Amino acid sequence: GNHQGYPWLPSCTMGKSKDPEKVKEKKAKLKDKPDGGGKPKDIPDGDGHEEEPSKKIRLVSPIAHPLASKKLAKKALKTIKKAADVKGGIRRGVKEVVKAIKKHEAGREPSLCIIAGDISPIDVISHVPIFCEEKGVPYVYVPSKEELGLASQTKRPTSIVLVSCVGDYKEAFDELKAEMSAIQFKN
DSSP states (O other), rough: OOTTTTTTTTOOOTTOOOOHHHHHHHHHHHHHHHSSSSSOOOOBTTOOOOOOGGOOOOOOTOOOSBBOOOHHHHHHHHHHHHTTTSSTTTSOOOSHHHHHHHHHHHHSSSSSEEETOOOOOOTTTTTTHHHHHHOOEEEESSOOOHHHHHHHHOSSSOOOOEEESSSSSSOOOOOOOOHHHHHHOOO
């Protein structure tokens, strides 16, 4: 190796870039593959029919209660999308949401808490519903952290989002709040 004074150490390529031509060739080969670039193919079930990748069964935590119906989840994600365009419309991530709830920010303007039900370990967010109940903030679980992340306009999956009514989406917000409150207190 080329380690001044340490001949017994093997030479290392860490930190050095790969040959750009080889990288381009690899990417081109992946694009040409008929299966969509190295992604696993759908495994056919016993009938010979292939499952659609969008209809995968999510592993939702048993404490994810109240869990939003498909219709309510879709409405919640649409409202998050609208709120994400407005400055101060959403808070995302456990730390930010808990801080906002603790500082009574949630009490100043109406807020809703949307939590992903497929977080692992669930202990990361298990204390948030208690805060929400103490402060009177309606909350609901949605099945997917990936969809929650996309709706809040980030590439990363998001475990929790706090939506505040500060923009021109008040009608959608009020409708969502009414439905969330109804299912939260029904159960």
